[in-house]
Amino acid sequence: MTSSLHPAWDFAREIRLILLRFVAFAILLANLLLAGNEEGEGARLVVVVSYFIISVAAITTARYIPGRSRLKTLFVVLDALLVALILYGHILTEPVARNHNLTTTSLVVAFILLVHVGLKLDRRLVLVFSTIVLIAWVSMLVITAVRHHNTADAVSRLASLLNQDLGLTVSFGFTSFAIYLFARDHDRTRKEALKADQRRLNLSRFFSPLIVSELQERGEALGLERRNAAIMFVDLRDFTSFAETVPARELASVLAEYRQLVSHTIFGYGGTVDKFIGDGVMAVFGQPRPTEDDADRALACALELVEALNEWRDHGVRNGYRALDAAIGLHFGAVVGGVLDSGCHSEFTVIGDAVNVAQRLETLAKSLDSPLVVSSELLARLRKTVPCAIWFPKNGVSLPGRRLPIDIWYLRRESGVAGTSDPDYDTGRVHTAF
Structure with missing residues (x-):
């Protein structure tokens, strides 16, 4: 059986199921105390004591050794054998002339334990329990017919076999089959839920929660599109x-802290982490669902990352690490994005010239000793006023592998956003919209 989404729920459910065992035990105990037939009292006492021992052992293993499928199967087999003994145990203790029809107590216990096994939601256990009980039940019916008609012909024995007890056997079989189908459907649903949970876990490493929901809803419909x-x-x-x-x-600890900081900030602005490349992070705003404020959210995210990564760097320096300065490149343009199938592995990614430009801008930020370099194309897409900061323009910048130059705006390291810099810092700085 597949593992649970919530193992603690499995234990709580197992405890609730054990209560059914004690309902059956109470019925058996009442039958032992109230029955007036002394001939079968010894057999009933053996059944009650055996069932109590099995129940205590089941509780103990559920508490201290959870998840052992072999032990679960063992207890189901013992329950099934005990039900068989309860159903027709009086055949072995009473005279042949006695009426060997089923008692109310035996029927109630049989169906209670069938429900108990069914609520485990394991079709294999349902099959084991019902098979043992049905085989024993039919065998007992045959033994009863033979004992009462040991001198009759085969037709008479067959006629005596087709009685009310056989109808109860068939009813038990149909009930077992219905519970088996229910357990099978639940098992399939559970497996699908586990797969969906695993997919959500994988997607949540790269996408914000809203985008994860859309990806799960649309699934394979996320083909490559240009946007x-x-x-x-x-x-x-x-x-x-x-x-x-x-x-x-x-x-590993430093890299994990850095990735967590960057990815959480990106998710906070509705962006998507396309991939991690060592200490590099590639993010996209506008995939898989473009919006009108993609450029605004991307720039706001970049500025917050500048401040957050500066604080993270200073914290590392105080702990004795080397100062790790971050560089960010930001560009806006046409890309082709979606699920890219490469045979054995599929991934959601974006490709195109805009991706190359953004990567070149991040490399340029290092040479400029800048925490952030933004292309003029992205600034032109802003729908709000440019966040106030000390921006420095640079026109006609040539990027490796690209024929046409590009205009950029960048921050100088430690200049930060408005309110954190010296008002007399440098001429040529820009504070307002371009």
Whole structure:
């Protein structure tokens, strides 16, 4: 059986199911105390004591050894054998001339334990329990017919077999079959839920919760499409040399903190983490669903990342690490995005010239000693006023691998957003909309 989405719920359900065992135990105990037939009292006592021991063992294993399928199967087999003994145990203790019809107590216990097994929602256990009980039940019917008509011909024995008890056997079989179908459907639903939960977990590493929901709803419909989007690249300077000087565990901790900070900030502005490349992060705003304010959200996210990564760097320096400055490149343009199938692995990604430009701008930010470089194309797409900061323009910048130059605006390191810089910093700075 597949693992549960919530193992704690499984234990709570198991405890509730155990209550059914004690209902059956109470019925057996009442039958032992109130029955007036002394001939079968010994057999009933054995049944009650055996059932109590099995119930205590089931509770103990559910509490201290959960999830053991073999133990669950063992207890189901023991329950089934005990039901068979309860159903027709009096055949072995009473004279042949006695009426060997089923008692109310035996029927109630049989159906209660069938429900108990069915509520485990494991079709294999339902099949094991019902098969053992039905085989024993039919066998007992045959034994009863033979004992009462041991000198009759085969037709008479067959006629005596077709009685009310056989009808109850058939009813038990139909009930078992219905419970089996229910458990099978639940098992399929559970597997699908586990797969969906795993897909959501994988998607949540890259997408904001709203986009995760859309991806799950649309699924394979997310084919490659051409649309406009804002592309962001974030990278750390001198991270390679830093990685060579620190222990692997500390390196993993620093990288995890950095990725978590960047991805959470991106998700907070409705962006998508397209991929992690070492200490580099590629993010997209406008995929898989473009909106009118993609450029505004991308720029606001980049500015917040500048401040957040500066604080993260300073915290690392106070803890004895090398100062790790971040560089961000931001561009807006046409991309082709969607689920890209590469045979054994499919991924949601974007490709195009805009992606290359954003990556070149992030590299340019390092050479300019800037925390953020933004293309004029992205600024032209803004629907709101440009956030107030000390912006520096640079026109006609040539990017490797690109024929046409590009105009950019950038921040100088430690200049920050408005309110954190020196008002007499430098001429040529820009505070307002372009």
